[in-house]
Amino acid sequence: MTAGGAFVAREVTGGYGRTPVVTAVSAQVATGEVVALVGPNGAGKSTFLKAVFGLLPMMEGRVTLGEEVLSGLEPQEIARRGVAYVPQVDNVFPTMTIHENLEMGAFATGTDFQAGSDYVYELFPDLLAARRRPAGQLSGGQRIMLALARGLMAQPSMILLDEPTAGLSPLYADRVWELIRRIASDNRGVLVVEQNVGLALRGSDRLEVLVDGRVKLTTTPQGISEERLAQVFLGLD
Ligand SMILES: Nc1ncnc2c1ncn2[C@@H]1O[C@H](COP(=O)(O)OP(=O)(O)OP(=O)(O)O)[C@@H](O)[C@H]1O
Ligand SMILES: [Mg+2]
Incomplete structure (x- = not known):
């Protein structure tokens, strides 16, 4: 395994054209930690993962893994430095x-x-x-x-997972989250996009709530109720 260290994405702005889809989005994942990226459809969760993995041009921001600067590198290079990306679709x-x-x-x-x-x-x-x-x-x-x-x-020492439980039965989704915890406990960081707020609250160490391309809230599962989180999601706060 590569040296690893904390994964830090700082104020990432990016998108597909000239207009940004995500604006100044930050996320930090320590070794052994699971951070859930949650938010409504179209919030920019997948776009953020693609941008930090070098699949989309980053307009602003900086991404590092330990001492290594990843922003500006090609996906292949980022992978060689210890980051794995599992996309939402077309993944096999x-x-x-x-x-x-x-x-x-x-x-x-x-x-x-x-x-x-x-x-x-x-x-x-x-x-x-x-x-x-x-x-x-x-x-x-x-x-x-x-x-x-x-x-x-x-x-890898850091894994980016885009909705690994999408379309799965509740039992299978629980099994995936058990695996996510196990994977993190083997000295890796995991940043996981999860639609199901209940699963994210039960399984993660921290949550980043993305709404309309921006981080609306950063919280621990203990710091928020499922009802409150749903409200933030829906923009009812
Ligand atoms: N290839 C693309 N070209 C242009 N715009 C795109 C492209 N993919 C996504 N978008 C736009 O970017 C915005 C954010 O999409 P993104 O896929 O990042 O959302 P998401 O939070 O992952 O949503 P979901 O929960 O549905 O997966 C949406 O407005 C979407 O239309
Ligand atoms: Mg998505």
């Missing part, structure tokens, strides 16, 4: 097998396949059992597990 190669998908995860960052796959198959025993199956045959929930597993193959 459907014609490749599960095993090949994992190989791609290690190959992309030049990390050791054996060490990565030992860790990942221990964490996701279902994937080990199904490793010869094409990823395209997996259910939505299984695909999310595979996407997460592929990101972990790079042995």
Whole structure:
């Protein structure tokens, strides 16, 4: 694993064209910490993750992991410095097998396949059992597990997850959050976009509430009720 350290995104402004979608958004994630990014549809959560991972040009702001400056680097370079990004959609190669998908995860960052796959198959025993199956045959929930597993193959110290529980049954969503906690406890930081405020409140160490491209509130789960959070979401505060 790379040296790591705290992940800090400071006052990030970015978007797709000339008009920013997110404005001066900051987020900080320490090693072992899970920070949830919540907010209504279209708030800019995915845009923020894409901007910090170098997939969108950043108009302003600075992103660092420990001592390393990430802002201005290409996604590939950011990945090599220890950040994994698991997108909301199109997160697996459907014609490749599960095993090949994992190989791609290690190959992309030049990390050791054996060490990565030992860790990942221990964490996701279902994937080990199904490793010869094409990823395209997996259910939505299984695909999310595979996407997460592929990101972990790079042995990242920081993981950006975009709505890993979208479309999952409550039981499966709980299982994903258990995994998120386990992943963070293995000396990684996790920044996770979560639509379900209840899950975010139960599973995260801190929440950033994004509304209309700006951080409306930063809170701990203990610092806010689910009802109050829903109000902030809806702009009723
Ligand atoms: N490829 C794109 N080109 C132009 N505008 C985009 C693009 N993708 C998203 N947007 C716009 O940026 C804004 C924020 O979108 P974003 O996907 O970041 O929201 P989100 O908070 O992730 O929402 P959701 O909860 O629905 O995933 C929206 O107004 C959206 O229309
Ligand atoms: Mg999104």
